[in-house]
Amino acid sequence: MKYNFPITRTTTPKAKPDPDTLRFGQLFTDHMFIMEYTTGKGWHDGKIVPYAPLQIEPAAAVFHYAQEMFEGLKAYKSKDGRVLLFRPDMNAKRTTSTNERMCIPHLDEELMVEAIKAVVNVDKDWIPEKKGTSLYIRPFIIADEPFLGVRPSDHYLFMVILSPVGPYYEGGLAPTKIFVEDDFVRATPGGTGFAKIGGNYAAGMKSQEKAHEKGYEQVLWLDGVERKYVEEIGTSNAFFKIHDEVITAPLSGTILPGITRDSVINLLKQWGIKVSERRLTIEEVFEAGKQGKLIEMFATGTAAVISPVGELSWKDEKVVINNGEIGELSQKLYDELYGLQIGEVEDTLGWTVQV
Structure with missing residues (x-):
């Protein structure tokens, strides 16, 4: 590694969890990475320390003005014992974009990846090996300078914490039911929809709560201006296979540039499947459903990888997709991506990085 981070190991290691009962994001490993930023000094003093609570001022800027960002990726252990990351350079590039939008100081992309590799290497024994499990990696930056005033902070913390996880959705690859949101808005042009920040998710909780009350697992957002084009x-990210074309929303500043999204697009092109990044109305989706042309729908993301959708609900209409079963393409994409991530599919694209 180019960077050499000092390590303080815990004196009270925790018991490893049972991989058969792992939930998502509820347990954390023995160690974490932490680095400071000070105006005039830059990023400094990166180190690996025992996982522990932070001591932070009540007046810290992150609490009052939400100046923060986060990322998410996973580590996997292959059958031959290698520890693999999946496209961490893309997380680093997205961090650069998010930081610029949030007035957070630039974090060297190579430094970020090396920090992730270093802490994962320390806690590699925490990587579960049961199929469908992984070590979730959460890098994040918070503004911790204590002041009340709207301006960029002069001090930040960059941290990486690790969590052994099971499937994001308890049903695994079982198709989910999705509620179409046409009242609340997630993002509008010129906003922060493309950035990986907590505020985007906090603003969406009310809609997700509404969906759960109606018996749906997740929300499909429409655009924030006309409330007619499908987004996330x-x-x-959302994908629709209509007839022989796979369609996903374009990167126009209102949706997250997902790393799994990009991987899926690349694979579909490699397989000779027509894939389009274009605007698609919810009316077109439901009309395709009525005509039997909506062949498949699936979501892509680091947490779930591929999540097939079996039902959509919008206003007073419902459409069942592929008889509520996982589609052939969704399954193929999952098998290919997960196979790459765990080292069982040959990586001809250079997407996996060994720790």
């Missing part, structure tokens, strides 16, 4: 599904 909760924490994921």
Whole structure:
């Protein structure tokens, strides 16, 4: 590694969890990475320390003005014992874009990836090996300078914490039911929809709560101006296979540039499947459903990888997709991506990085 981070190991290691009962994001490993930023000094003093609560001022800027960002990726252990990350350079590039929008100081992309690799290497024994499990990696930056006033902070913390996880959705690859949101708005042009920040998710909780009350797992957002074009599904990007074309929303500044999204687009092109990044109205989706042309729908994201959709609800209409079963393409994409991530499919694209 180019960077050499000092390590302080815990004196009270925790018991490893049972991989058969793992939930998502509820347990954390023994160690974490932490680095400071100070105006005039830059990023400094990166180190690996025991996982522990932070001591932070009540007046810290992150609490009052939400100056923060986060990322998400996973580590996997292959059958031959290698520890693999999946396209961490893309997380680093997205961090650069988010930081610029949020007035957070630039974090060197190579430094970020090396920090992730370093802490994962320390806690690699926490990586579960049961199929469908992984070590979720959460890098994040918070403004922790204590002041009340709307301006960029002069001090930040960059941290990486790790969590052994099971499937994001308890049903695994079982198709989910999605509620189409046409009242609340997630993002509008010129906003922060493309950035990986907590505020985007906090603003969507009310809609997700409404969906759960109606018996649906997630929300499909429509555009924030006309409320007619499909955009994202909760924490994921949305794909629709209509007849022989796979369609996903374009990167126009209102949706997250998902790493799994980009991987899926690349694979579809490699397989000779027509894939379009274009605007698609919810009316077109439901009309295709009525005509039997909506062959498949699925969501893509780091947490779930591929999540097939079996039912959509919009206003007083419902459409069942592929008889509520996982589609052939969704299954093929999951098998290919997960196979790459765990080292069982040959990586001809250079997407996996060994720790």
